[in-house]
Amino acid sequence: MRAIQITEFGGPEVLKESELPDPVPGDGQLLIDVDSAGVNFADTHTVEDSYLSRSTLPLVPGSEVVGRTGDGRRVVALVDNGGYAQKAVAQQALAHELPDEVTDGQALALVVQGLTAWHLLRTCARLTPGESVVVHAAAGGTGSLAVQLAREFGAGRVIATASTAHKRDLALRLGAHAAVDADPDGLTERLTEANGGRRVDIVLEMTGGPVFDASLAALAPFGRLVAYGMASRTPATPVEPAQLMGRSRSVIGFWLAHCLGRPGMYHEPLAELLAMTAQGRLRPQVGGVYALGQAAAAHTELRARRTVGKLVLDVTR
Incomplete structure (x- = not known):
């Protein structure tokens, strides 16, 4: 599969497109065919290993994806890194089905x-x-x-x-x-x-x-x-x-x-946010959509504070 992998810590320049084996889900996990991945400011810390939790190399960044499960469900999910790729593994408990009225970019704006x-x-x-x-x-x-x-x-x-x-x-x-x-x-x-x-x-x-x-x-x-x-x-x-x-x-x-794994702190507020978006009461802002291979450009723009709203990687491109 195509993925963005880092083999050394640093700035956007360490984000390189690579061919990697497909991840294999374990017990209680889902394999997701990724359509879109979210880019967070926290990802820039992960890439330089300056975040609250430490990173281990080699690493595929990305903590949120929208895609399809093996049985065809369209979900948004949090992942423990690995989101900047064509396939990602998520805990079943952190995958949430999406209403048709909510776009990939909107869903990615809401999950983190x-x-x-x-x-x-x-x-x-x-x-x-x-x-x-x-x-x-x-x-x-x-x-x-x-x-x-x-x-x-x-x-x-x-x-x-x-x-x-x-x-x-x-x-x-x-x-x-x-x-x-x-x-x-x-x-x-x-x-x-x-x-x-x-x-x-x-x-x-x-x-x-x-x-x-x-x-x-x-x-x-x-x-x-x-x-x-x-x-x-x-x-x-x-x-x-x-x-x-x-x-x-x-x-x-x-x-x-x-909040993850604590009753009432993940699915319930996320469902409320998705419903508000589907009803038009909440307007998540998608500030830019980049091809998977443009992840470094997305990080550069984000770190320079030249962006607004949510940045998205189109993994199909």
Whole structure:
């Protein structure tokens, strides 16, 4: 089968198309003929071995696929790497059948980024109606969905951040009440101003470094900052307990892997997201479709923050 394999860690240049043997499913697993694979920012960390879990070489990246099972069912599934290939193996428990109304790209946007956005708001931040929500990287895969879900779940004010006017305009079209420049310099003040001069209740933060610091400073009493990424690859200033106690603030970490296998944390929210998409209430953004052999180009664009929404590899090309 055709696949993208890495034999050394590094940047996009290590992503090479190869011919590999078909994977063999074990007990409780499915073999999926892959039509489309999702590209996540986490994949860029996997390829350079800088993610939360360590990688082992050689490696076929990719954690999400849409395709057909041996009995003809069309499914979206999470895989333990191996997604950038014509065939992939998934645990049966992590394969979810798709409604005909949902496209491959939409499904791939929902299985990682959609579930992440859902859990950031529901499980971690515990958004209550009327609260203000800041969504960083609001034009990205997770951010573009979090803006829409925050509105759907009753946020009183949704404040988006993005690096360009084009991306900020997209966030406004998706339902953000305000959109501000993501530059960390002066960010605390811009977030407060966008919230009518008041500090904010919830921040969804995936950049790290000075953006994390500025976001923490923008939190109101009982505010919650949910950290779910480290895109800047820059550490934030260590947080002392007194900083949290002084304003009754919370910092919460989230990694989707901890939801897998826990009752009610995978299939149920995914079914809700798919139903919302089929009904037109949720609009997953597909920002680019690349041929399988263009995986390195997709990673290059993603790392340079020149993309919006979900990036997809068309494995049939």
